[in-house]
Amino acid sequence: MSPIPTVPGALPLLGHTARLAAGPLAFLEAQRRQGDITRIRLGRRPAYLLNHPGLVRALLTAPTRQFDRGDIFREGRGLLGEGLAVADGEHHLTRRRTVQPLFQKSRLPDHFPAMAEHATARARSWRAGQRFALNAEMTDLALTVISHTLFGAPLSDHDLRTIRRHLPGFFQGVAYRGYGPRALLDGVPTPERARYRAAVTTLRAMFEKLVAAHRDSPALAAIGEGADEAQLVDDVASLVTGAHTTASTAAWVFHLLDRHPDVRARVREEADTVVGDRDVRPDDIPRLTYTGHVLTETLRYYPPVWLFPRRATVPVTLGGHEFPAGTQLFYSPYVIHRDPRFHPRPTVFDPGRWTGARAGASPHRTAYLPFGAGVHGCPGGDYALAELVLLVAAVGRRWHLRPDARAVPRPRTILAPSPVTVTVEPRAAARTV
Numbered sequence: 001m002s003p004i005p006t007v008p009g010a011l012p013l014l015g016h017t018a019r020l021a022a023g024p025l026a027f028l029e030a031q032r033r034q035g036d037i038t039r040i041r042l043g044r045r046p047a048y049l050l051n052h053p054g055l056v057r058a059l060l061t062a063p064t065r066q067f068d069r070g071d072i073f074r075e076g077r078g079l080l081g082e083g084l085a086v087a088d089g090e091h092h093l094t095r096r097r098t099v100q101p102l103f104q105k106s107r108l109p110d111h112f113p114a115m116a117e118h119a120t121a122r123a124r125s126w127r128a129g130q131r132f133a134l135n136a137e138m139t140d141l142a143l144t145v146i147s148h149t150l151f152g153a154p155l156s157d158h159d160l161r162t163i164r165r166h167l168p169g170f171f172q173g174v175a176y177r178g179y180g181p182r183a184l185l186d187g188v189p190t191p192e193r194a195r196y197r198a199a200v201t202t203l204r205a206m207f208e209k210l211v212a213a214h215r216d217s218p219a220l221a222a223i224g225e226g227a228d229e230a231q232l233v234d235d236v237a238s239l240v241t242g243a244h245t246t247a248s249t250a251a252w253v254f255h256l257l258d259r260h261p262d263v264r265a266r267v268r269e270e271a272d273t274v275v276g277d278r279d280v281r282p283d284d285i286p287r288l289t290y291t292g293h294v295l296t297e298t299l300r301y302y303p304p305v306w307l308f309p310r311r312a313t314v315p316v317t318l319g320g321h322e323f324p325a326g327t328q329l330f331y332s333p334y335v336i337h338r339d340p341r342f343h344p345r346p347t348v349f350d351p352g353r354w355t356g357a358r359a360g361a362s363p364h365r366t367a368y369l370p371f372g373a374g375v376h377g378c379p380g381g382d383y384a385l386a387e388l389v390l391l392v393a394a395v396g397r398r399w400h401l402r403p404d405a406r407a408v409p410r411p412r413t414i415l416a417p418s419p420v421t422v423t424v425e426p427r428a429a430a431r432t433v
């Protein structure tokens with residue numbers, strides 16, 4: 001068996017951290033060309049990147065006693081405590097068994113009416129010519145939907161502002177510390193450290209207040225089973241911050257629809273046929289099939305979770321190679337989704353690759369992991385897709401959102417588009433093919 005190639009260009013103390021920070025997506029794609037497993041250094045620590053879907057699935061579905069989540073998740077614990085998004089081992093399994101049923105297929109229809117209502121209300125609230133910050137608007141909407149599910153009520157404007165203001169600082173602080181020189185970042189008083197600490201304290205206080213106020217909502221009563229107040233706050237914070245990925249996908253899909261008038265025209269046509277002049281309804285979801293493919297392709301093209309680790313807790317073998325306990329192994333849905341071996345012409349945004357015969361004939365389904373896999377696979381995936389399909393149809397019936405500038409991918413803890421203002425154009429006036 002040939003040895004694992006080490007990616008060239010490591011600096012003495014920083015390893016590949018500087019290159020990863022400077023241009024992470026280009027770096028990840030370049031290293032993939034060197035092999036299905038490659039070795040990098042994060043600071044002084046070695047880490048491995050798994051560039052084949054078979055290896056990634058083996059990593060994610062390995063017995064839980066072989067891997068925990070890895071450094072970046074530990075950094076999230078200041079805010080998320082022992083919540084579902086960061087917990088490990090037996091404790092994680094116990095919490096997952098309690099929280100997951102809220103989002104399982106049979107319970108999803110309970111959440112659809114609020115999703116349809118909020119998507120419609122948002123699209124109705126816009127006026128022709130209005131301009132707004134797309135990321136912020138989509139974040140507010142995703143937070144409104146998840147808070148309706150959890151608390152039975154939307155968040156106050158004050159809470160929305162608090163999350164918008166502090167969550168980026170939290171995510172950035174987690175990414176810097178998880179992938180970078182943690183001791184240095186925490187040891188020196190800098191504006192970044194102040195921002196990170198303020199984010200943790202303020203957000204935690206807000207989630208505590210929300211849980212205290214809504215302790216009796218049906219959702220909190222269900223996921224609160226077997227949990228004390230602190231654990232419930234941890235899980236609620238996990239779910240609300242998890243919904244941020246939905247906001248990123250929503251922003252991306254409107255950028256991609258703007259860039260692809262042919263796709264946009266088909267989305268509108270489908271909205272006209274399925275929804276017509278009325279508002280979107282939950283029973284439209286299964287009939288909005290092309291819109292569903294557009295979202296599947298959006299998540300292939302720009303998967304919000306673009307790079308996540310696992311850490312071996314015992315010596316493990318993967319792909320015929322042995323790794324000692326403590327090894328960090330990374331998977332990147334972005335890298336897998338753009339591998340031409342599995343997704344022909346990967347840089348082309350093409351929802352048609354998910355339709356009919358083309359979808360069935362291709363090997364690409366196994367190389368598609370926007371929601372991860374295994375015991376930590378996203379419990380909110382189907383929930384998010386339903387919310388997004390309703391949103392795209394509700395907006396597509398009335399409007400085109402025209403960005404002022406071309407967004408670029410911003411890979412932080414999640415892969416979001418750079419902030420861009422959009423103008424609301426009535427459908428008829430929007431640019432066509």
Ligand code: HEM
Pocket residue numbers: 069084085086096103146238239240242243245246249299303304305308369370371372373375376377378379380381383384385
């Ligand atoms: C398009 C939207 C979404 C995407 C792309 C996404 C993606 C992911 C991925 C890839 C993971 C696995 C992380 C890992 O391997 O460590 C994950 C886990 C998780 N997601 Fe999502 N997610 C989305 C929406 C949501 C929503 C709406 C919620 C809340 C309802 C949510 C809550 C969570 C939680 C709590 C976990 C941790 C699960 C566990 O470890 O047991 N996600 N998500």
